[in-house]
Amino acid sequence: MDDTAGDLMAISPPNVTRKSKENGQGDSPQTVTVSIENGGETIVSQPSGLPLPSKARTVALVVTLTGAAFLNSLTVQSAVIVLPTIGKELDIPEARQQWIISAYTLTFGCFLLLWGRLADIYGKRLIFMWGCAWVTVTTIVIPFSPNEICFDVLRGLQGLGAAANVPTAIGILGVTFPPGKAKNYAFSFYSAGAPLGSVFGNLLGGIVAEYASWKWIFWILACLAAAVTIAGYLIIPVPVVNTGTKTSVDWLGGTLITMAILAFMFAMTEGNVVGWSTPWIPVLIVVSVILIALFVFWQLYLEKKTTRSPLMKVTIFQNTRFSAAMIIMLLFFASFNNFLVFATYFYQDYQGLSIIQTTLRFIPTGVVGICTCFVTAYILSRVRGNYILMFGTVCISITSLLFAVPIPPHTTYWAFGFPAMCLAVFGADTLYPSLTLFTTQSLSQADQALGGALINAVGQIGRAIGLAIGTAVQTAVERKRGVAESSSAASGSQALLEGLRAAAWLDLALAATAFLVVMFAFRGAGKLGAIKK
Structure with missing residues (x-):
């Protein structure tokens, strides 16, 4: 951890005079510029980041912000495990019952771009803290829902906070971080x-469902969201006042x-439930x-x-x-989520x-994921971006292939x-x-939160499309x-196995297409994480 902390503080930003009060008029970093290497082409010049007073606070900042991504996945996956239990009660x-999940993911995916733009205008620190606080309050209230409608509405409001x-x-x-080792x-x-978040969501949902009421899942999530809110207030630097x-x-x-x-994600969510021939499904897709087009x-x-x-x-x-x-x-994202x-x-x-046995089989994704993130940070400034992206798409292609080919299921x-x-x-x-790094470096400093919103919104749309087509296949x-x-394939049946393998072949096709796009x-x-000399 000490080595990582050192890497995060490898940048020594210049001193800057900062006011102690946030006026809500957006973030205004310094104006020292650097260029981003992208195949020899400079996309945009970016200012250096806000100075952080200590190595420990820098690490705390990254951990706090990572908490938002962790909580988002944790919230979705922990609820998946207890769908039948909540439905029964x-x-x-x-x-x-899918709306227990869909209500959250719909509002999350739909409001990303708007919240991202609002954050860039009125202040990222402000919107982050309000979003976390909103998630905390709605998560506390959800277990008190008396019926299905109230529960789904509150889940939608919960997703609204996560979108912020x-x-x-x-x-x-x-x-905060100028391009270089620390940013990588x-x-x-x-x-x-x-x-x-997905791994721990499975563990949280499985353990709580086994030994306590499902309501404790949401109260535990609320405690974690409150911790991120408080940490955000204490750790995230107050931005320079934009005059x-x-x-x-x-x-x-x-x-x-x-x-x-x-409209689009609602149609994708409901298409396999009510049938794609239901008149209002294609109407919604056309409307979207x-x-x-009008937006563009x-x-x-x-x-x-x-x-x-x-x-x-x-x-x-x-x-x-x-x-x-x-x-x-x-x-x-369509291929990975489908897997x-x-x-x-x-x-x-x-x-x-x-549930517990299934969860244990997914634990390697968390352990290996932690190791991979540090390797990725190391190679971002040393290996060309096309090689990294090709490696990623090949990995998910082989993953899908392993579940598609007729390996004896036992x-x-x-x-x-x-x-x-x-x-x-x-x-x-x-x-x-x-x-994500490429996207933020392709946009100006004034559009950084919008860039984060865009990459997440595209991922959510990919998830919706991939799952809709995969389920249909x-x-x-x-x-x-x-x-x-009117029925589903019986557990352990050959029909179910062949259906799952067909969906895996679709995932392979999606990943292979992504590989071809990367190639061309x-x-x-160039090296996505390098600073152009």
């Missing part, structure tokens, strides 16, 4: 928060993109496409025809590598393992399950920090094997 039919603090954490890292370690450590003109918020653009993502036209108008600031400068997508990075993130979901189905539904876990778990996080914890194969339209779009890319 609140009389929620099995067909609607997750991208803002990335934004704070982006403006900070982003890599942050990226380990999500997979660790310039405050940028206005593009509320119309924010409304358009939020409603577009909401129209809203996205409105952003271009503001950017090129007026002096007002758009919610997002869509002209950034004219940069081939930036657009490719978003496509890679979408494809990779986690369908591997769970394989162990629980097909092999009939208990073959020992150590022969194919364990290697798959390790390879999955090799891919995730090299690719995610690389793309699995269901179609099961129907061909004689499973009735990032060919000759």
